[in-house]
Amino acid sequence: ETGVTQTPRHLVMGMTNKKSLKCEQHLGHNAMYWYKQSAKKPLELMFVYSLEERVENNSVPSRFSPECPNSSHLFLHLHTLQPEDSALYLCASSQDAGAAKNIQYFGAGTRLSVL
Amino acid sequence: ILNVEQSPQSLHVQEGDSTNFTCSFPSSNFYALHWYRWETAKSPEALFVMTLNGDEKKKGRISATLNTKEGYSYLYIKGSQPEDSATYLCAFRGAYKLSFGAGTTVTVRA
Numbered sequence: 001e002t003g004v005t006q007t008p009r010h011l012v013m014g015m016t017n018k019k020s021l022k023c024e025q026h027l028g029h030n031a032m033y034w035y036k037q038s039a040k041k042p043l044e045l046m047f048v049y050s051l052e053e054r055v056e057n058n059s060v061p062s063r064f065s066p067e068c069p070n071s072s073h074l075f076l077h078l079h080t081l082q083p084e085d086s087a088l089y090l091c092a093s094s095q096d097a098g099a100a101k102n103i104q105y106f107g108a109g110t111r112l113s114v115l
Numbered sequence: 116i117l118n119v120e121q122s123p124q125s126l127h128v129q130e131g132d133s134t135n136f137t138c139s140f141p142s143s144n145f146y147a148l149h150w151y152r153w154e155t156a157k158s159p160e161a162l163f164v165m166t167l168n169g170d171e172k173k174k175g176r177i178s179a180t181l182n183t184k185e186g187y188s189y190l191y192i193k194g195s196q197p198e199d200s201a202t203y204l205c206a207f208r209g210a211y212k213l214s215f216g217a218g219t220t221v222t223v224r225a
Binding site for chain 1: 119146147156157160161164204208211218
């Protein structure tokens with residue numbers, strides 16, 4: 001148990017659906033992250049939030065919409081996704097976004113399939 | 116896009132044998148090198164964070180070295196056990212973010 005919880009663990013959605021991924025951290029961290037991992041590829045950073053403010057948006061299509069209502073919760077809202085968006089989505093948190101030595105604590109991920 | 120390469124992509128080790136694998140990364144704008152261990156269906160977990168050239172870190176039977184001048188890090192597993200089976204990720208920390216390699220998947224055969 002890393003202290004970072006993601007729900008749901010698995011999600012199947014159609015291209016016209018709207019769904020949300022949820023991440024919660026109980027570590028008192030100030031930074032939260034969304035990563036995407038497609039098959040056989042490295043983890044790809046999508047968004048970074050620091051103190052509830054988005055500080056990084058890594059050229060992610062607008063069909064992915066993050067939300068950070070407080071420092072413990074992070075959402076990823078999904079709408080009109082494409083089949084190529086099928087992937088594992090990982091959430092992580094760290095003490096803050098700036099220090100290079102701060103390790104990131106990951107959730108177990110949401111496995112998303114877009115039909 | 117930062118190039119963080121890990122090799123080999125996968126390896127099989129007999130229980131009790133030792134093994135090592137490589138992470139290569141840019142030698143400029145280096146802030147830190149992170150190693151994570153990721154077991155199937157679990158969360159990636161941090162093993163080491165290294166910042167100084169020549170750094171060596173050890174955790175049980177697993178150790179890592181760092182060469183920032185030439186841009187590589189080695190991870191060593193001594194006396195591999197079945198519980199060491201996992202994907203090992205390295206991540207280069209530049210000025211702003213972590214850039215991950217694709218990982219080395221280690222399978223330890225009993």
